[in-house]
Amino acid sequence: MKVAYKIWFENNGKAFGEGPYALLKQVQKTNSLHQAAHQMGMSYSKAWKLTQTLEKRLGFVLLDKKVGGLTGGGSQVTPMAIDLMKRYERFEKDARQAIERVYRKHFGGR
């Protein structure tokens, strides 16, 4: 037997978690919400609506959208989004270790 979990942050609904983190990570790699959505198996409109909703719930902007230009537009994660992602990585690692520890304490050896 093993322990499994999902953790997310809420503020009038889901504000951040594993899925949004993965999406932002893809934007960071590709500088494109289009490509990031595609790689997540998500439609662009769904990814766009998601980021709008998250930004509202978080209270800050996650993506800088550039319309047109030489490179045909694109999206970049904002410094605040990068800070959130870094905190989330450390949070997730600590939470995973804490949950495993608590599980072993009460169900060790099962």
Place this chain on the structure above:
Amino acid sequence: MKVAYKIWFENNGKAFGEGPYALLKQVQKTNSLHQAAHQMGMSYSKAWKLTQTLEKRLGFVLLDKKVGGLTGGGSQVTPMAIDLMKRYERFEKDARQAIERVYRKHFGGR
């Protein structure tokens, strides 16, 4: 913002968690899987199938079913189910506190 989570145990699929715990708790109160299912807003057949699946995944029996008799049958949680429920209660409390602590560490004051 606040942290939210779901935690469960797996062994070839979900083996125990919040829902099964609540169902067993109701059986303990009512000595009836029929009544427990009803109070959980679940059909009897669904509750019965669920306990069968959980027993298979956990590897031990959760309910002693009494067929007929003076009181018209009923279900009682087994000593091993009671032990599981007690461990789960302590696990859940510790896990909640650990997650809150880790959240405050990385997102305190937000």
